[in-house]
Amino acid sequence: MNQAAETLTDYPDLEGAEMLRVRNLNAFYGESHILHGVDFDVKRGELVTLLGRNGAGRSTTLKAIMNMVGRRTGSIVINGNETLGMKPHRIPRLGIGYCPEERGIFASLDVEENLLLPPTVRSGGMSIDDIYAMFPHLYERRRSQGTRLSGGEQQMLAMARILRTGARLLLLDEITEGLAPVIVQALGEVLVKLKARGMTIVLVEQNFRFAAPLADRHFVMEHGRIIEEIGAAELASRRDHLNTLLGV
Amino acid sequence: MTMIFGVPLAVFMGQLMLGLINGAFYALLSLGLAVIFGLLKIVNFAHGAMYMLGAFAALLGLQTLGLNYWLALLLVPLLVGGLGMLIERYMLRRIAHLDHLYGLLLTFGLALIAEGTLINFFGVSGSSYPTPTALQGGYNLGFMFLPIYRAWVLLAALVVCLGTWFIIERTRLGAYLRAGTENSALMQAFGVNVPQLVTLTYGFGVALAAFAGVLAAPLYPVSPTMGSSLLIVVFAVVVIGGMGSILGAVLTGLGMGLVEGLTKVYYPEAANTVIFLVMVLVLLVRPAGLFGKEA
Incomplete structure (x- = not known):
């Protein structure tokens, strides 16, 4: 079974091919209906953002892709594989790395154990040396308990550990939330490097100034659906419109 | 003769040894309970029954198949552990989304069924399991007589406990856990x-209980009720140690065995209740247990 899932995903990494296609995605937490028909797609090597106010359904969209919410309907195609009927632990094996909003650093593991924890999902992940080169702080603190790190270091760790797994599609939820500007800037540099490595990235972001220069396209969400798509080129001319949508 | 607080040294050491043996069983059982509770959040009331099944499987294996002690020590935990996996897969998993209290009730029911069924066939009086030939006899250490089998139980329990600790704290699988x-x-x-x-x-976790059961077979009468009487004490040990730590479960188990043994020397009347007294004190002073993480 595992083998079949692996071979299905072994498409050549063609620039511009579709990595993620979400169609009419509805998601429910118990009785509450959170996503109301979300549609968007992401091409290989693209960095897109999901923007919107709190409660618009951005984090839930990422969770729904990972099958971490209750019930889902619609279609989520990753690398050509329909994943709606897949068990949660099968989905990351299609080559996805997920970084949750609360960062999810494990208190009972030290930094290096946290880093080594997620199983390899595909070949071609970064080596532990590459990761320590990209995040030197983590190397210095590799024997510390995971949750003893500062907020910024925990965020770096949460990102770093999914780079080791060979994931090619990263779903990053509010990675700059509550972090100092200098750390936000460092994270931006990391994202640029990851993009240069050909990673496909979906970024849920509150900090629009952080996201704007990095992203190829922006999707604006409201009330559990995508209401607007704005390409990087249109950004300057539509800035005011976007500010209205985001309420900033 | 050397006396310790008015008690002959040999008697003192003998009781200490008995206490340590009991403590070894407390440690093995509370370790399994702690491992299960950690991931499943279920208080496994079937744990005593699994310990009892371990002892019974060894006894029946010997009587019907001629399965020797050493093979039983290896095969019975696998067999009972396999039964545990079936229980988890087909019963506990179905109710995993409900309140964990339901898991407790289910395992409690299973324990009663296992106990009742075996009582129906074998009665409650218990049978004895012969001590394996290689472990018969004992050493005279000068200050006390050390039966080889008891020394072996202590050694085996410690090795298994430390092995479990190593797997959980030092390996990748343990990190997953x-x-x-x-x-x-x-x-x-x-x-x-x-x-x-x-x-x-x-x-x-269940295999650990079954392993303890096989170890216990030559020491205690093999009876359908051997698990339920022990489990009450083990729960007290778990409460004292706290659910938080593997090493805590092991140390508390051994420590409570010693406390019990010492009480037998100086005030035998309280030997059966002293652990519960400690439990009450710990609950009053440190509700999360000696090694538990304060909430």
């Missing part, structure tokens, strides 16, 4: 098959 205990949803999002991990964990 610890992380799964904290946040199983995220572990699934990393591609770890958590349901499978849960099944294996329950099976492993």
Whole structure:
């Protein structure tokens, strides 16, 4: 079974091919209906953002892709594989790395154990040396308990550990939330490097100034659906419109 | 003769040794309970029954198949552990989304069924299991007589406890287990098959109980009720140690065995209740247990 899932995903990494296609995605937490028909797609090597106010359904969209919410309907195609009927632990094996909003650093593991924890999902992940080169702080603190790190270091760790797994599609939820500007800037540099490595990235972001220069396209969400798509080129001319949508 | 607080040294050491042996069983059983509780959040009331089944499987294996002690020590935990995995897969998993109290009730029911069924066939008087030939006799250490089998039980229990600690604290599988205990949803999002991990964990915890049961067979009468009487004390040990730590479960188990043994020397009337007294004190002073993490 595992083998079949692996071979299905072994498409050549063609620039511009579709990595993620979400169609009419509805998601429910118990009785509450959170996503109301979300549609968007992401091409290989693209960095897109999901923007919107709190409660618009951005984090839930990422969770729904990972099958971490209750019930889902619609279609989520990753690398050509329909994943709606897949068990949660099968989905990351299609080559996805997920970084949750609360960062999810494990208190009972030290930094290096946290880093080594997620199983390899595909070949071609970064080596532990590459990761320590990209995040030197983590190397210095590799024997510390995971949750003893500062907020910024925990965020770096949460990102770093999914780079080791060979994931090619990263779903990053509010990675700059509550972090100092200098750390936000460092994270931006990391994202640029990851993009240069050909990673496909979906970024849920509150900090629009952080996201704007990095992203190829922006999707604006409201009330559990995508209401607007704005390409990087249109950004300057539509800035005011976007500010209205985001309420900033 | 050397006396310690008015008690002959040989008697004192003998009781200490008995206490340590009891403590070894407390440690093995509370370890399994702690491992299961960590990942499943279920208080496994069937744990005593699994210990009893371990002893019974060894006894019946010997009587019907001529299965010797050493093979039983190896095969019975696998067999009972396998039974545990079936219980998890086909019963506990079905109710995993409900309040954990239901898991407790289910395992309690299973324990009663196992006990009742065996009482029906074998009665409650108990049978004896012969001490394996290689472990018969004992050493005279000068200050006390040390039966070889008891020394072996202590050694085997310590090796298994430390082995378990090593697996959980120092290996990748153990890291999965610890992380799964904290946040199983995220572990699934990393591609770890958590349901499978849960099944294996329950099976492993139950196998530890069965291993203890085989170890106990030559020491105590093998009877359908041997598990339920022991389990009450083990729960007290778990409360004293706290659910938080593997090493805590082992140390508390051994320590409470010693406390019990010492009480037998100086005030035998209280020997059966002293652990519960300690439990009450610990609950009053440190509700999370000696090694538990304060909430």
